[in-house]
Amino acid sequence: MVATSAMAGIEELVNRRLDELLPQKIEEALRQREEAKTPSMAIIASRGTLDWAYPPFILGSTAAALGWDVSIFFTFYGLNLLKKDISDLKVSPLGNPGMPMKMPFGPDWFKNINWNIPNLIQAGIPGFETVATLLMQQTIRNNGVASIEELRRLALEANVKLIACQMTVDLFGFGHDDFIPSLDYAGAATFLPVAQKADVALFM
Numbered sequence: 001m002v003a004t005s006a007m008a009g010i011e012e013l014v015n016r017r018l019d020e021l022l023p024q025k026i027e028e029a030l031r032q033r034e035e036a037k038t039p040s041m042a043i044i045a046s047r048g049t050l051d052w053a054y055p056p057f058i059l060g061s062t063a064a065a066l067g068w069d070v071s072i073f074f075t076f077y078g079l080n081l082l083k084k085d086i087s088d089l090k091v092s093p094l095g096n097p098g099m100p101m102k103m104p105f106g107p108d109w110f111k112n113i114n115w116n117i118p119n120l121i122q123a124g125i126p127g128f129e130t131v132a133t134l135l136m137q138q139t140i141r142n143n144g145v146a147s148i149e150e151l152r153r154l155a156l157e158a159n160v161k162l163i164a165c166q167m168t169v170d171l172f173g174f175g176h177d178d179f180i181p182s183l184d185y186a187g188a189a190t191f192l193p194v195a196q197k198a199d200v201a202l203f204m
Contacts, residue, residue: 042198048080050089057151064158075165
C-alpha cells in the first residue's frame with residue numbers, strides 16, 4: 001500500500017512537471033522554427049504607368065535586401081514594366097485626386113503650390129499628359145530617386161523573381177522577345193499558391 005501510494009505520488013509529480021515543461025518546449029520549438037523561416041512577399045503588379053512602376057520594384061528590392069523571398073507577378077498593363085524599352089512610361093494626373101501637381105523648378109514658394117487642376121481642364125488641354133510626365137521625371141531626378149530601369153536591375157540582382165502573366169502576354173499579342181531576359185512566365189494558377197503561402201501579399 002505504501003509502495004503504491006509512493007508510486008502514485010511520483011507519477012503525479014512527473015505528470016505535473018511534464019505539464020510545466022511541455023508548453024515551454026513547444027513554445028521554444030515554435031520560436032526557433034519562426035526565427036529560422038525566411039519571410040516571403042508576393043506582389044501583383046497590374047498597372048504600367050510611371051508612377052505605379054515604383055511601388056512594386058521599391059518594395060520588392062527592399063524586401064529582398066532584407067533577406068526575404070520575393071515574387072512579383074506582372075499582369076495586364078503591369079507587363080509594360082517588363083518591356084526591354086520602358087522609356088515611354090507615362091503618368092496621368094487625370095482622374096487621380098491624390099496627385100496634385102507640384103513644379104520641380106522655381107523658387108520654394110512656387111514649388112510648394114499644389115496645382116489641383118480640374119479634370120475637365122486636364123482632359124481638354126492637348127499634351128497635358130506629356131507635360132505631367134516630364135514634370136514627374138524632373139521631380140524624380142531632382143530628388144535623386146533611381147530610375148525604373150535601375151530599380152528593375154537591382155531587383156533582379158537581389159534575386160527577386162519577376163513573373164510575366166502568360167495569359168496576358170498571349171492576350172495582348174506579345175512575344176517573349178518583347179521583354180527583358182531572366183523572367184519567368186506563368187499563369188494565375190501557378191502564382192496564387194505562392195501568394196497564399198507568402199507572409200505579405202500586395203496588389204498594385
